[in-house]
Amino acid sequence: MKTRVETVAIIGLGLIGGSLAKALKDNGFCREVIGYGHREPSLRRGLELGVIDSFTLDLDAALSAADIVVICTPTLVAAEILVDILARTEALEQPPVITDGASVKGNLERAARSACKEFPPYLVLGHPIAGSERSGVEAARSDLYVNHRVILTPVAENSSEALALVSDMWAAAGATVVQMTVARHDAVLAATSHLPHVLAYALVDALAESDESDEIFRCAAGGFRDFTRIASSDPVMWRDIAIANKAALLQAIDQFNEHLQQLRRAVVEEDAAGMHETFTRAKQARDEFAAILAEREQAKTS
Amino acid sequence: MKTRVETVAIIGLGLIGGSLAKALKDNGFCREVIGYGHREPSLRRGLELGVIDSFTLDLDAALSAADIVVICTPTLVAAEILVDILARTEALEQPPVITDGASVKGNLERAARSACKEFPPYLVLGHPIAGSERSGVEAARSDLYVNHRVILTPVAENSSEALALVSDMWAAAGATVVQMTVARHDAVLAATSHLPHVLAYALVDALAESDESDEIFRCAAGGFRDFTRIASSDPVMWRDIAIANKAALLQAIDQFNEHLQQLRRAVVEEDAAGMHETFTRAKQARDEFAAILAEREQAKTS
Structure with a gap:
């Protein structure tokens, strides 16, 4: 019943x-x-x-x-x-x-x-x-x-x-x-949603500040469009979320930054093998995520 | 002629x-x-x-x-x-x-x-x-x-x-x-394309490494899908580009990181006004970029 x-x-x-x-x-x-x-x-x-x-x-x-x-x-x-x-x-x-x-x-x-x-x-x-x-x-x-x-x-x-x-x-x-748990929820959402928003806002803001911002945006292509789409989100909503989820967001930023600095070192050292390994691992995870999404879409339409 | x-x-x-x-x-x-x-x-x-x-x-x-x-x-x-x-x-x-x-x-x-x-x-x-x-x-x-x-x-x-x-x-x-110029091209492309790829790879790799990666990806939504799409790109191609454009890419990473650390400080200090200002400026730039793209799409179909 x-x-x-x-x-x-x-x-x-x-x-x-x-x-x-x-x-x-x-x-x-x-x-x-x-x-x-x-x-x-x-x-x-x-x-x-x-x-x-x-x-x-x-x-x-x-x-x-x-x-x-x-x-x-x-x-x-x-x-x-x-x-x-x-x-x-x-x-x-x-x-x-x-x-x-x-x-x-x-x-x-x-x-x-x-x-x-x-x-x-x-x-x-x-x-x-x-x-x-x-x-x-x-x-x-x-x-x-x-x-x-x-x-x-x-x-x-x-x-x-x-x-x-x-x-x-x-x-x-x-x-x-x-x-x-509450803590797990806030950590998962910080990683998959709150952090990406902060990254997209930070990137677009960094580019917009440049003297060549007009040229930069005119030369951007589809990958940039998708990557920055969430930077068009409501600033008030995301300011509030960043404050409400402060601790988990800071942890996610720091964890991300560690990985970014690792990749930065690989670029400095022209560590082709290291970069290839990281990119391949990330691609595999992203492809698996895409498969989950495709399954969900199919469930929705069938 | x-x-x-x-x-x-x-x-x-x-x-x-x-x-x-x-x-x-x-x-x-x-x-x-x-x-x-x-x-x-x-x-x-x-x-x-x-x-x-x-x-x-x-x-x-x-x-x-x-x-x-x-x-x-x-x-x-x-x-x-x-x-x-x-x-x-x-x-x-x-x-x-x-x-x-x-x-x-x-x-x-x-x-x-x-x-x-x-x-x-x-x-x-x-x-x-x-x-x-x-x-x-x-x-x-x-x-x-x-x-x-x-x-x-x-x-x-x-x-x-x-x-x-x-x-x-x-x-x-x-x-x-x-x-x-060659230098300008490489800087612009580092900013709009090579850096976003590095960020997307770094983010997905950071999440994939987590013990809860399965849960994390299962809870992700549309914003995450778009943000990480470029992490499904060819690892060999992007490894080669990162090496070929090393200097400009490193500069773009560092410029981005400055902005990310600024935002991090705003979160630490719960600086609502500062975050709102940054998010609003970024949203405006992203909305203008979307308008350029829409114009281009229209020119293509008409």
């Missing part, structure tokens, strides 16, 4: 929250999706588009109506609103299950531990690995999470019921749910 | 040489294209596909028949074969015009200067900024160079006739021909 709940509240109705709302309504995981946020126009638009069933500007109303509350705001806002929500739910006898979709988990765990005497058993932190170049509720798609991973980062204090409910919710949206 | 020549010899018949041969035959720039190389099967295949009109395994025969000789081999092979060709043409009264399509120009200029008493006026070094994921003569396309840049790097000793002829040849293939 599939899990069903009455009401899900989405806190912050953009691409991430809107897509989840749509998916949960489409597959009947809940009877009703309520939207909550500061920006009434987005909520109204979500209602018009049928992404949500109703909305409120009153946080307490959203919390008391919901079986599950999903915080879908940007990273640093999520920490603030989580503290606010915990202050309102800590005293409740039957608090809703609370989860989120933010890119960093460590700052939210720390925020919850500072805000509450004990880590709330009903708070299950999570992160869907999905997105789009587009943003806002208009871009919401019910299949955004299909065959994408959602990483849940339960802690010892979590109730198994709350964990199961959040897991079922994402599975209902079509996602593959995996679990890891 | 459009420039026409009798015969062009292509030295090394892969994607780059084959596509040039096809383009020159299609638009009637020359009456005949001769292929020369070490691998007879590739040459025979090129003949079957109509990419070339004839082939020879005798370098002297190719040189004596040609008005223009285009070296289209990989980077380090190009330096060797250039020295060989110069030894055979230096004594000729009417040597053919010689040019090339290799990714680095400084090593070829040095090779020519060591091989000859004077830099040969009829040697015009060049580099088409075009390529494809595919390789080999089977992948040759007559439109590979259309609306792509070709950088020619003339030196003081070059004859203006030789320079004009090479320029006309690439224009006939649909390319936009620009000129810069």
Whole structure:
């Protein structure tokens, strides 16, 4: 028998929250999706588009109506609103299950531990690995999470019921749910996402500063286009992620830099064998990664 | 009146040489294209596909028949074969015009200067900024160079006739021909192409080494896929380019590293304003670059 709940509240109705709302309504995981946020126009638009069933500007109303509350705001806002929500739910006898979709988990765990005497058993932190170049509720798609991973980062204090409910919710949206520790999540995401963004920003900034930047960009080709695409990402979002995931990001930068300096030495010494070995190992890993992606794409279309 | 020549010899018949041969035959720039190389099967295949009109395994025969000789081999092979060709043409009264399509120009200029008493006026070094994921003569396309840049790097000793002829040849293939010094070319290419490849290889190698590499790659998303695509490039080709363009590549690595360390400090200090400024400047430069590319794409399809 599939899990069903009455009401899900989405806190912050953009691409991430809107897509989840749509998916949960489409597959009947809940009877009703309520939207909550500061920006009434987005909520109204979500209602018009049928992404949500109703909305409120009153946080307490959203919390008391919901079986599950999903915080879908940007990273640093999520920490603030989580503290606010915990202050309102800590005293409740039957608090809703609370989860989120933010890119960093460590700052939210720390925020919850500072805000509450004990880590709330009903708070299950999570992160869907999905997105789009587009943003806002208009871009919401019910299949955004299909065959994408959602990483849940339960802690010892979590109730198994709350964990199961959040897991079922994402599975209902079509996602593959995996679990890891908060520290592991933040290290993996630093390596595969936060570090690449920092590298792309650093490279483009270095080139843009040059006197010949115009000539440089005019002579760039397809490889450069793909490599730097993520430097077109939202500066506010990535500034916030870099701050929220500071420790893991610094470790990833340093680990990367060690490898870069190794390669630099190989260039200095014209160590053809060493370079060939490194490039070949990297190519093999990248080709295997491409095969994983191709498999996932095929699963999505079949 | 459009420039026409009798015969062009292509030295090394892969994607780059084959596509040039096809383009020159299609638009009637020359009456005949001769292929020369070490691998007879590739040459025979090129003949079957109509990419070339004839082939020879005798370098002297190719040189004596040609008005223009285009070296289209990989980077380090190009330096060797250039020295060989110069030894055979230096004594000729009417040597053919010689040019090339290799990714680095400084090593070829040095090779020519060591091989000859004077830099040969009829040697015009060049580099088409075009390529494809595919390789080999089977992948040759007559439109590979259309609306792509070709950088020619003339030196003081070059004859203006030789320079004009090479320029006309690439224009006939649909390319936009620009000129810069050898040093500038190698610096620009180090920044936009050779450095990004080194960074992508270094990142993927750093992640592949980790105990959790499987988990890391399974959790990676679209941004990581694009960022690391060039780490799937041919290790031999990039090892050779890194060695051939050593000085400019080291300078690019160091300039990049300065910017990365600046960003690292901003993360350490949680300098939100500084990060926001850098990310915003980089995003703006990347968005402008995307606009250049979009314009070029449009010119290609219209």
